[in-house]
Amino acid sequence: MRHEPLRQCPCWWKLLSGLFLPCLIISLSSGLVLLFQYRPQGNVFQSVEHITTLVPYGFFFRRLHFASGQACALLALIHVTHHLAKGASARTSLRVWLRLTGGLGICFLLLLTGFILKGDQESVLAGTILKNLAGAVPLVGAWLAPLAVGEGQSFFLPPYIAHCFILPVALLALLHGHLRSWRPDNNTLAIAALLLGGWTVTVPLGLPAPPGMPVDGASGPWFLLGLQELLRLMPPLWGGIILPGLFFVLVAALPILRGRWAKPAHYAVLICVGLYLLLELKRALA
Structure with missing residues (x-):
């Protein structure tokens, strides 16, 4: 099986798959609005606060961009997890699987x-940790580290270029x-508009702490809590x-693993995902 037509999918699966594209369009559109107001060099914190408090509807576009971006990642994760759970990766071409x-x-x-x-x-x-991890990569760490974040006033410039141009393309x-x-x-x-509109209105972005201010229990994005716990343990x-x-x-190689290697590799991936979820939960409850 390569691509099962959408009409043959269960209704709930058709809905989830159909939600991705409008969420992506909303995320890109709201991001384009913020792009013209954001300043990636100098006092970036002040730039973000200016967008949130002074730019007309700036707080709305920030929340909308945040909500739609989170929704895109969650829907993509559900899509790939569904493929893993039903063993569809073994029946998908390597090219399609790598794209997904x-x-x-x-x-x-x-x-x-x-x-x-x-x-x-x-x-x-988070940027400092990312730079340290990139710098720890054998052989190419010295080249990767400056691509993670910059130095001084240009600290946020590399992630800005990646977030606004390279990664979306x-x-x-x-x-x-x-x-x-x-x-x-x-x-x-209509469902996508209602869900994102409700999230945008009701879910706050949190109270940010200016750079240099001590933060108790600082944590990264929700999907990296498990990695934070892993870094604490080893x-x-x-x-x-x-x-x-x-x-x-291992995940990338699933479509080409055949015979006696296929099932062990598939179960190994599922076990790793389960262990990572436990690390996520442990860190979240800490």
């Missing part, structure tokens, strides 16, 4: 870079063919690079 998993990875990279671009103390800590290029089967109907568009090279790298390689 690569798109999911880019969705989370967009969330991570967006988290850093908040410009508050938590984002500075890469995501659209990867999912271009796949999105054709996810075209939503009017009911799906050296950064193992917890932040080797183990995650092996997991991603």
Whole structure:
């Protein structure tokens, strides 16, 4: 099986798949509005506060961008998890599988870079950790570290370029063919608008702490809580690079593993996901 037509999917699956595209369009559109107001150099925290408090409807577009971006990542995660749970990865071509998993990875990279671009103390800590992890990569760490975050007044410039230009283009290029089967109907568009509108109005963005202000219990994005716990339990090279790298390689290789290797690899991925969820829960409850 390559691509099962959307009409053959269960109703709930058709709805979830159809929600991704409108959420993506809303995320890109609201991000484009914020792009013209955001200043990636200098006092970025002040720039974000200016957007939130002084720019007309700035707080609305920030919340809308946040909500739609989170929704895109969650829907992509559900889509790939559904493939894993039903064993569809073994019946999917390697090219299609790499596009799906690569798109999911880019969705989370967009969330991570967006988290850093908040410009508050938590984002500075997250950017510093990301730079240290990138610098710990064997052989290419010295080259990767400056691509994570910059220095001084340009600290937020690399994640800004990645978040606003490189990653969105890469995501659209990867999912271009796949999105054709996810075209939503009017009911799906209405549901997406209601859900994102409700989230935008009711869910606050939190009270940011200016850079340099001590923060008790600072944490990164929700999907990296497990990684934070892993880094607490073992050296950064193992917890932040080797183990995650092996997991991603195993996931990417699922379509080409045949015979006696197929089921063990499939179950190994599911076990790793379960263990990571336990780490996420442990960190969240700490």
